[in-house]
Amino acid sequence: MRTKVAIIGSGPSGLLLGQLLTEAAIDNVVLDRVGKDYILGRVRAGVLEEGTVGLMDQAKSGAHMHAAGLPHHGFSLAFDGRDHRIDLYSLTGGKRVVVYGQTELTRDLMEHREASGALTVYDAANVTPHDFDGASPYLTYDKNGITHRLDCDFIAGCDGFHGASRKAVPQGAIRTFEKVYPFGWLGILADVAPVSHELIYANHPRGFALCSMRSETRSRYYIQCSLDEKVEDWSDARFWDELRWRLPENHAEAMVTAPSFAKSIAPLRSFVAEPIRFGRLFLVGDAAHIVPPTGAKGLNLAASDVFYLSNALIEFYGHRSEAGIDAYSQKALARVWKAVRFSWWMTTIMHRFPNTDDFGQRLQEAELDYLVQSPAASTSLAENYVGLPY
Numbered sequence: 001m002r003t004k005v006a007i008i009g010s011g012p013s014g015l016l017l018g019q020l021l022t023e024a025a026i027d028n029v030v031l032d033r034v035g036k037d038y039i040l041g042r043v044r045a046g047v048l049e050e051g052t053v054g055l056m057d058q059a060k061s062g063a064h065m066h067a068a069g070l071p072h073h074g075f076s077l078a079f080d081g082r083d084h085r086i087d088l089y090s091l092t093g094g095k096r097v098v099v100y101g102q103t104e105l106t107r108d109l110m111e112h113r114e115a116s117g118a119l120t121v122y123d124a125a126n127v128t129p130h131d132f133d134g135a136s137p138y139l140t141y142d143k144n145g146i147t148h149r150l151d152c153d154f155i156a157g158c159d160g161f162h163g164a165s166r167k168a169v170p171q172g173a174i175r176t177f178e179k180v181y182p183f184g185w186l187g188i189l190a191d192v193a194p195v196s197h198e199l200i201y202a203n204h205p206r207g208f209a210l211c212s213m214r215s216e217t218r219s220r221y222y223i224q225c226s227l228d229e230k231v232e233d234w235s236d237a238r239f240w241d242e243l244r245w246r247l248p249e250n251h252a253e254a255m256v257t258a259p260s261f262a263k264s265i266a267p268l269r270s271f272v273a274e275p276i277r278f279g280r281l282f283l284v285g286d287a288a289h290i291v292p293p294t295g296a297k298g299l300n301l302a303a304s305d306v307f308y309l310s311n312a313l314i315e316f317y318g319h320r321s322e323a324g325i326d327a328y329s330q331k332a333l334a335r336v337w338k339a340v341r342f343s344w345w346m347t348t349i350m351h352r353f354p355n356t357d358d359f360g361q362r363l364q365e366a367e368l369d370y371l372v373q374s375p376a377a378s379t380s381l382a383e384n385y386v387g388l389p390y
């Protein structure tokens with residue numbers, strides 16, 4: 001089998017890239033280690049920057065997102081027992097974000113891909129990139145006990161943090177940067193109306209909490225927890241009590257509870273690989289970088305990588321120019337590092353760190369106070385939250 005672009009991974013990165021290429025009449029095949037139901041069973045982030053919304057439209061997959069997504073013009077930073085609203089819309093001259101689950105976005109892209117007739121190979125085991133240093137790369141994979149070969153012009157490694165593409169790069173050719181945080185997030189979904197119509201990021205002496213949502217009837221809530229916590233030790237009652245503790249009183253009193261589902265604990269990590277292009281292999285999205293979820297940047301960074309790479313490939317096939325391909329790593333990483341900085345900073349100001357001394361605690365309080373009192377500081381937060389330009 002032969003295609004122009006072989007895409008490893010059927011998450012948001014791989015599917016968005018695939019649809020943008022298909023719309024530009026560039027033949028591509030997507031392969032994933034697991035099946036469709038497994039992919040759609042994963043609960044992930046839910047805040048889209050305008051750039052991500054625009055790419056979904058360009059991929060002709062934005063209809064449901066526009067119908068069901070919730071435009072948000074601001075959010076609350078809660079500390080000292082009260083809300084401090086960050087008015088994204090006025091601070092950024094009219095920009096906003098759209099709250100729409102990654103699971104739904106993935107489903108929209110999958111459905112559109114199926115309708116367009118492009119090929120996806122699910123349950124492909126041992127996917128391995130070969131010869132990406134030369135002009136004729138190819139992939140091998142196993143399916144139903146048979147080893148297949150897929151020849152291509154380019155390989156896009158969209159296979160997440162634990163995927164095969166980054167591992168295929170010789171160790172001496174790649175440099176990685178990593179920071180692991182000393183806590184995790186315990187998250188739940190519940191079919192109750194969100195406690196507030198905007199997101200609440202709360203800094204409390206008992207730890208960080210986030211009130212988010214998937215719709216007007218489904219809430220997504222998180223609390224900071226230590227890394228040795230076990231999900232089984234968190235009954236719903238314990239979760240709701242802890243969440244209420246960490247919120248300003250008006251929200252704690254208004255909170256509606258219900259049985260939760262999709263309860264899980266995720267560690268927090270920052271990670272960047274450099275470079276993210278190796279001959280004819282490109283790393284995209286979580287395969288190339290991870291950010292802690294505090295700034296809601298993971299999915300949006302995957303989208304900006306896809307923006308640079310899809311344009312580079314369209315330029316290559318349209319004009320036989322390699323300029324975009326040569327610039328991909330540097331351009332994408334310049335934006336990635338700014339989002340890595342923002343996510344690290346937001347994580348630092350919003351969480352309680354286990355070994356912080358009194359001095360560190362006062363600095364955090366001063367930083368939060370400055371952030372909400374100073375229009376310059378609030379503007380910087382808002383500009384990063386809605387997404388830096390591509």
Ligand code: APR
Pocket residue numbers: 008009010011012013014031032033034039044045102124127158159160161162163164165284285286287297298299300302
């Ligand atoms: N072979 C084939 N497919 C693989 C392999 C492999 N060896 N390893 C992983 N995959 C598949 C996974 O099954 C998954 O479907 O690659 C896909 C990667 O998807 P994601 O992990 O969702 O990564 P990405 O598409 O880059 O999405 C960006 O943004 O909000 C964040 O972490 C969040 O998933 C989100 C990410």
Ligand code: PHB
Pocket residue numbers: 044045046047199210212213220293294295296
């Ligand atoms: C979510 O809704 O899952 C969510 C929202 C904002 C974040 C992180 C996660 O910063």
